[in-house]
Amino acid sequence: MTLLRVENVSKSFGGLKAVDQVSLELRKGEILGIIGPNGAGKTTLFSIIAGSMPASAGAVFLGERRLSGLRANGVVAAGVVRTHQIVRPFTNLTVLENVTVGAMFGSPSTRRNPRARAHEELAFVGLAERAHHLPAGLTLVARKRLELARALATGPKVLLLDEVIAGVNPVEAIEMTKLIRVIRDQRGISIIMIEHILAALMSVSDRVVVLDYGKKIAEGKPAEVVRDAKVITAYLGEEHAKSNGGIRGPAAENSP
């Protein structure tokens, strides 16, 4: 069953087409990965889905409900929330208050008893003992978990994760990957995730969409997508595409 539908969405900044006629579908209970080289338009697409910026053309639907035209807070109330690639905690609020903001202003059904909910979410992501600290005192991975807890506290149906694994060490990356699976399996939240670290993304995604220069160039099961000639060209150049059979994890990690 399709939960979230992106229909022919485009976004232009002056002459640059950051997102060009992209369509995709997220099924209920699915983890959909989005990959693509730097500047492919991944984060811009997230900003459009989340209502942070308007699309130049096209529309986004959650079930039958049209999200395009809603402000970001309306999109959150409908049940779609994003995290940020570069974490953006509220630095003047404690970790607990950060998450409480999400619980207070999230989807209407979750607004009761926001502080208790915030405590639950902190425990869920493993930050319970940091509740009364300020975000400035947290490590990068902890701040990523905070970003995640704050988004989860809004009670989403769809979670948009923008590089929550990038920048953390391999052990932490495995932990984070587990956490993402738990969010889907135990809480039934459908997920779209952008990730540069292909190995991590491939292991957790049900399906993968590849963007390049704002266009969708491939879509399918992770194993199929990495063998797609267009994808290899986008990541490694044409020479590579002719000479061998796919992107392997470690090589992909170092690619642009």
Add this chain to the structure above:
Amino acid sequence: MSTWRQFIPEWLSPAVLAVFVAAAAVLHALPYVVALSPYDHNQLTLAFLFIATALAWNWIGGFAGQISFGHAAMFGVGGFAAARALQMQVAPFWVPWLLGGLVAGAYGLAWGHPTLRLRGPYFSIATIGVGEATRLVLTYWQGFTGGASGLALPINAQLKYSLYWYALYFLALVAIASYAIRNSRLGLGLLSIKSDVEAAADVGVPVVFCQDLVLFLSGAVVGVAGGIYASYFSFIEPSDMFGFDRSISFVLMAVIGGVGTVFGPGLGAVVFVLLRQFLIASYPQLYLGLYGLLLVLVVLFEPLGISGLIFRVARRLRPHRGAT
């Protein structure tokens, strides 16, 4: 949990409540106990009004982080709306004050809705423009404001004397409101907006609504203060109400006391009122310069003003408690 505790909200600490009630009771009884000189009566009444305006300025300037240099516009619009209504003498005198507050709040909303999407210095510059435009237009709009010669108001000496208590009760309401806003959903939303407006929107904070609402409330309170202020002098004129130094004074009180803290701006207002009298009397040529110096010292050494100093001392005394 003891039984009485459940009758006050969770966020209201008993210590704050006790200090609050004690202060209100002492100030309420003061004129009965001590024969206040007209000068003291005047100073205290004005102090109540300015503490209230500083607290209300802080809702938008401190909680939401949108520094307004245009609050004199609401002070004056509220004052003149109240003055015109008072002149009609058809309702008890507090009705015109409320009316003035509503008009001032609506005026704040009218210019705030389009300008609040600006942030930081850009919003501040816009508020300077609003404040000055309002001053000029209302100075020339003789039919409403009486022009430069102002309006006389029908306030007798007895009512003037009782304004002490009206100003005090008004302040009490505003202080409670400050505390409630800081601890409410609106307050948390505003603090998140202050920190990162886009991240706040992305977790569902209705940025436009929160900012509009708080500017309306802040403007309404400052407008009511304008009405009481005009009533106290039985006279109102544009240059006093709308002057740029009026707007600056609201900012100064908050900065001296501690921008963004709940009660700091009130402390700042007390210091401001006392200092102004002292400086005007002793160093009339230098007093604005000394204000400037004070401001520089605060910003350089203790950005949270008096509140910052208090927090420091508190931390010294109780080193194991968490941060503020």
